[in-house]
Amino acid sequence: MNNAVFVALADPTRRQLLERLAMGPTTATGLSVRFPLTRQAVVKHLGTLADAGMVAKERHGREVRYRMESAPIGEATAWLTTVAARWEQRLLRLKSYVEEQP
Amino acid sequence: MNNAVFVALADPTRRQLLERLAMGPTTATGLSVRFPLTRQAVVKHLGTLADAGMVAKERHGREVRYRMESAPIGEATAWLTTVAARWEQRLLRLKSYVEEQP
DNA sequence: TCCATGTGCAACTGTTCAGTTGCACATGAA
DNA sequence: TTCATGTGCAACTGAACAGTTGCACATGGA
Numbered sequence: 372m373n374n375a376v377f378v379a380l381a382d383p384t385r386r387q388l389l390e391r392l393a394m395g396p397t398t399a400t401g402l403s404v405r406f407p408l409t410r411q412a413v414v415k416h417l418g419t420l421a422d423a424g425m426v427a428k429e430r431h432g433r434e435v436r437y438r439m440e441s442a443p444i445g446e447a448t449a450w451l452t453t454v455a456a457r458w459e460q461r462l463l464r465l466k467s468y469v470e471e472q473p
Numbered sequence: 474m475n476n477a478v479f480v481a482l483a484d485p486t487r488r489q490l491l492e493r494l495a496m497g498p499t500t501a502t503g504l505s506v507r508f509p510l511t512r513q514a515v516v517k518h519l520g521t522l523a524d525a526g527m528v529a530k531e532r533h534g535r536e537v538r539y540r541m542e543s544a545p546i547g548e549a550t551a552w553l554t555t556v557a558a559r560w561e562q563r564l565l566r567l568k569s570y571v572e573e574q575p
Numbered sequence: 576t577c578c579a580t581g582t583g584c585a586a587c588t589g590t591t592c593a594g595t596t597g598c599a600c601a602t603g604a605a
Numbered sequence: 606t607t608c609a610t611g612t613g614c615a616a617c618t619g620a621a622c623a624g625t626t627g628c629a630c631a632t633g634g635a
Contacts (some may be wrong), residue, residue, distance in 0.1 A: 381483035433632040457495040535602040
């Protein structure tokens, strides 16, 4: 599993930025207005999200728009689902074993 | 969304511990044998997982078994799915808008 | 050309955290 | 009781990281 994805998700500010980006692409400067952060702080967070492949940059004239990429989220979800399913399956086997007892 | 869950998931060692715990409950000492870590380091990681509600402790005689709890994983998955879905939905609306153009 | 706006890069600070070491306490078996 | 095993707690170290500040560069409009 790609570690960078979970590292990027670990910060609440980055998750909020992601939620905002899910609404549509924006610039770092635009985000820094709606968040209690410096533009530089936003850029750093977006860089971390980009390292995880969750965000992509697009130049438009003199501004840079950040666009969300949902594929890594899908991978993270898949990993979580697999681990949880393994545990649930074990519980089910345990349950049926107990019910088989006389 | 509960921040502690994503914080706990951000460390690769903790995710490996989770994968191991999905197989069945174990003690910190038992885990420290199979991982290149001190028992104390394992205990700390399990503590972080416990703070997130992903792990529960059970005393059995003089040993403490750690058991996985899958509910928080379900919540994390739900959050991820929601954010990704919002973005995908936006892409769909954009696509249909473009196709409507003459 | 001039200027406002948007971006990029580097250095600095404070904090958090992973991992270790050392020691004390508890428990089960002989 | 004695001893081996398992656990709990505290202090220490080094590294990673969030956030800031300061300054330089680029771009579009007047």
